[in-house]
Amino acid sequence: MVDPKLTDEPARMAALDRYDVLDTPSETGFDRITELVRSILGVPISAVSLIDKDRQWFKSHPGLAVSETPRDVAFCDHSIRQRAPMVVNDAREDARFSDNPLVTGDPNIRSYAGIPLETPDGYNIGSLCAIDTVPRQFDPGQIAILKNLAALVVEQLELRRIAERDHLTGALSxxxxxxxxxxxxxxxxxxxxxxxxxxxxxxxxxxxxxxxxxxxxxxxxxxxxxxxxxxxxxxxxxxxxxxxxxxxxxxxxxxxxxxxxxxxxxxxxxxxxxxxxxxxxxxxxxxxxxxxxxxxxxxxxxxxxxxxxxxxxxxxxxxxxxxxxxxxxxx
Incomplete structure (x- = not known):
């Protein structure tokens, strides 16, 4: 049975827009999470990726030299289309990604694990991902850790939204x-x-x-x-x-x-x-x-x-x- 919230792009974009987070400066709360991913999973790259209308934008991206990519090459664009974690053990052996410029060129992605960032109302606005430049297996324990950290990313987004509004007036803080x-x-x-x-x-x-x-x-x-x-x-x-x-x-x-x-x-x-x-x-x-x-x-x-x-x-x-x-x- 198709989950309608995975295919309702206008509603998904509205959910993302409510956080008003795109193109904002880096923030410690998100950077700590991606650094934990790198440390615990032993990967060189981790990112909080948010999928905009036609681009992938990174709120946090240690190990990556760029802050955004076109959406049509984003691994995370595939990740948001499902509820389960998306794992790619060897991108060069995966028909979806073998000729992807992020695989054939910088940052030379070979393996990927992404957890959808699901909002409280059920829309996937992006993913928390772990990326390696060599083929590898991600074991169930590592995926469980990544899922818990993805939940913390969503909590950070929610707390950020609450903190952005003055309680008396509703104006921005x-x-x-x-x-x-x-x-x-x-x-x-x-x-x-x-x-x-x-x-x-x-x-x-x-x-x-x-x-x-x-x-x-x-x-x-x-x-x-x-x-x-x-x-x-x-x-x-x-x-x-x-x-x-x-x-x-x-x-x-x-x-x-x-x-x-x-x-x-x-x-x-x-x-x-x-x-x-x-x-x-x-x-x-x-x-x-x-x-x-x-x-x-x-x-x-x-x-x-x-x-x-x-x-x-x-x-x-x-x-x-x-x-x-x-x-x-x-x-």
Whole structure:
């Protein structure tokens, strides 16, 4: 009987997209697992492989020099089509892989064991694999270890997803937002794709807490996050960076359009009555910084936007300031 979740590609891709993990930097939790695979199974290569629409992307890949391959040559693309482990003892003797460029050239795969990474709702989004450059047998004990470690990979993905969201607002956590910024920086460096950062916080927020109490302050934070989520484009990312401070990442957006977007957000927030007891109106101040080569890290980019935000505050609040192009000299 055919398992429908093994053939429903749109649903499988949706399951992968929910983790928002593709093209993110390496993370210790995943690297520890692949290093354990290499150590325990005695293989030179291990990878956490995720199968995207037309590529195989590696979240962790010790022993491999590349971070992705075309999907049509991926051993792991075969692995996700079944529930059981996939074992290849000698790729040159296997008709599916004998002329595969990953076998005939670098990294010269000869043997492979892959465990599907099955999400809690039953979709295989990739695999944890052990790879050797010589033919070999993987014994049942080694496969059992690999299965347990694959389950840990899925747990890491689940924990990562939980940690990425701020519990009060549903916005990205600071860590997750910085990860999105790093992704935008990588696109800028590789393909010169523009991006801009809007950094804003709530004017006189301490006064709200002191006058109306912290529950009212939380309601204001939640209300502003909901408003911004409704106003932003699907490609934009909203993050709560701490307290009453937020960031909005605008991909494919240069400075002029970013400043216009900040103006729209600023005006919409000022015009909105946030429900509560009592209902409240607030304003926010924005710092705008287009990504430039002068600030090539998330920390330096954030610092430049923060300088602009400080300038907006100093100008009277409910204001927008754009980062100076020479701002990096002051960071």
């Amino acid at each position: 600071r860590r997750a937002f910085l990860s999105e910024m790093n992704r935008a920086i990588a696109l800028f460096e590789r393909h010169e794709r523009p991006a801009s950062l809007l950094l804003f916080d709530i004017d006189h927020f301490k006064r709200i807490n002191d006058t109306h109490g912290h529950p009212a302050g939380d309601q204001v934070i939640r209300g502003i996050a909901q408003l911004c989520t409704g106003l932003q484009r699907p490609s934009d990312s909203l993050g709560r960076l701490g307290g009453e401070e937020f960031g909005i990442l605008l991909p494919e957006t240069a400075e002029e359009d970013a400043a216009s977007a900040a103006q729209r957000f600023c005006e919409a927030i000022a015009a909105t009555e946030i429900p509560g007891t009592p209902p409240l109106r607030v304003t926010v101040s924005f710092g705008v910084a287009e990504l430039r080569g002068d600030w090539p890290t998330s920390e330096s980019w954030l610092a430049v936007a923060d300088m602009a935000l400080y300038e907006a505050k100093r100008s009277g609040r409910n204001w927008i300031a754009v980062a100076r192009h020479d701002a990096s000299h002051a960071t």
